[in-house]
Amino acid sequence: MKCIDVENKLIFYLEGDLKTQDNIFIEKHLDHCGKCRKLFDALQATWSVMDDEKAMTPDPFVYNRIMARLESSGMKKKKAGPIGIPRLVRVAAIVLLLVLAGFTGTLLGSKYVQNNLLPEDLDPYEYYAQEFYLDSYADESIEYYILNQNEYEDENGK
Amino acid sequence: MIESDLVKRLQKGEEEAFRELVGDVYHEVVKIATGFLHNRADAEDIAQDVMVEVYRSIRKFRGDASLTTWIYRIAVNKSLNAIRKTKRQNLHADVIEISDKAVEHNPNQETQTENEERAKVLHKALDALPKNQRMAFVLAKYEDMSYQQIAAVMETSLSSIESLMHRAKKNLQKKLLNYYKKNVY
Numbered sequence: 001m002k003c004i005d006v007e008n009k010l011i012f013y014l015e016g017d018l019k020t021q022d023n024i025f026i027e028k029h030l031d032h033c034g035k036c037r038k039l040f041d042a043l044q045a046t047w048s049v050m051d052d053e054k055a056m057t058p059d060p061f062v063y064n065r066i067m068a069r070l071e072s073s074g075m076k077k078k079k080a081g082p083i084g085i086p087r088l089v090r091v092a093a094i095v096l097l098l099v100l101a102g103f104t105g106t107l108l109g110s111k112y113v114q115n116n117l118l119p120e121d122l123d124p125y126e127y128y129a130q131e132f133y134l135d136s137y138a139d140e141s142i143e144y145y146i147l148n149q150n151e152y153e154d155e156n157g158k
Numbered sequence: 159m160i161e162s163d164l165v166k167r168l169q170k171g172e173e174e175a176f177r178e179l180v181g182d183v184y185h186e187v188v189k190i191a192t193g194f195l196h197n198r199a200d201a202e203d204i205a206q207d208v209m210v211e212v213y214r215s216i217r218k219f220r221g222d223a224s225l226t227t228w229i230y231r232i233a234v235n236k237s238l239n240a241i242r243k244t245k246r247q248n249l250h251a252d253v254i255e256i257s258d259k260a261v262e263h264n265p266n267q268e269t270q271t272e273n274e275e276r277a278k279v280l281h282k283a284l285d286a287l288p289k290n291q292r293m294a295f296v297l298a299k300y301e302d303m304s305y306q307q308i309a310a311v312m313e314t315s316l317s318s319i320e321s322l323m324h325r326a327k328k329n330l331q332k333k334l335l336n337y338y339k340k341n342v343y
Contacts, residue, residue: 011331042338043331046276050299053192053277056185059202063180066209073210 001025006036010043161225168216180209183226186301187233193296194237196281204240208233227310230301234293234311283333291326294319 006029012018013026030037140148167175187208191201211232219228284292290312297308305319312319 007335008331010335011327015327017327039335039338043334045272046280046334049273049277049280050193052273053196054189054300056188058185062184062206063177066180066184066206066213069206069210070213 001029003029003033003036006030006033007039010036010040014040014044014047162221165216165219165221165225169219176213179212179225183229184209186226187229189300190230190233190296191237191240193284193300194234194241194292196277196284200240204233204236208236211236223310227307230297230303230311231313234297238289238293279334279337283330283337286333287326287329291322291329294322295326295330298323 006026009018009022009026013023018026030040164175164179168179184205187205188198188201191204191208192198195201195204208229212229219225223231284295287295293312294308297303297311298305303311305316305323309316309319
């Protein structure tokens with residue numbers, strides 16, 4: 001078999017498409033023809049590129065990507081949440097809950113203030129001043145009171 | 159899962175059935191698109207487009223071919239449309255001419271890895287094939303489909319596919335060996 005004949009069949013040899021007889025001839029030729037061997041090796045190496053390109057790493061997010069594409073194209077409606085409640089209803093419910101929470105807080109707060117109300121005609125500053133700073137009796141010990149009382153009675157002739 | 163059951167569930171709009179289908183065929187579609195586009199990102203984009211198209215059109219599926227054959231046909235058509243849009247065919251006119259130019263004008267070629275160079279040469283040889291030869295070859299080599307399956311996808315006879323494959327291999331061999339003789343040896 002001549003080089004040109006081998007060259008014309010190299011790809012079919014590589015693909016396993018040849019009959020046994022042709023395979024044997026080509027194998028023998030490649031064993032002693034360096035030029036054809038180099039061509040065959042180059043062809044084989046190039047052919048292997050396809051195997052590399054076919055190798056795939058599974059992408060776990062493919063389905064989500066396709067779903068997102070469907071949703072963005074309007075072909076698929078967005079899912080209505082975990083328990084099947086439409087989005088608008090969920091938003092309305094959250095707003096209602098917030099309003100209710102605010103109202104309840106105000107109500108409870110106002111009751112607390114009413115229970116601890118100061119006398120209406122008393123100025124709060126005056127009340128606090130009397131309660132905590134000017135009522136000296138609150139801080140006076142019993143011994144000091146008796147002593148003061150005795151001095152008072154002596155001075156007043158009692 | 160029997161295919162007809164899956165088709166019925168898909169036509170009813172069962173999301174779980176669509177999830178199963180994506181799991182079964184998505185990567186096969188990516189492989190086909192890779193064979194045409196030679197770029198993984200573009201191939202993934204096409205594959206997602208294909209799945210969207212399947213979701214949209216599943217009610218029109220009559221069962222004349224198998225579901226996977228129908229999907230692979232969509233994948234081939236979308237890949238060819240993408241090539242047409244980007245005018246890739248015009249860019250990759252002839253493998254030998256362009257490769258020779260690359261040798262002359264690209265001083266960094268020596269630094270390219272051998273695999274990259276091999277891939278480039280193979281892609282240009284593939285792109286230079288006539289459309290039907292390329293379709294048959296890509297389905298056979300990238301998706302490992304039998305000639306019978308390819309005939310179903312391409313809606314032609316088995317003997318036509320055998321002929322297309324033989325010519326495709328001949329053409330690729332001619333272009334690749336010419337390249338090696340001029341650029342490697």
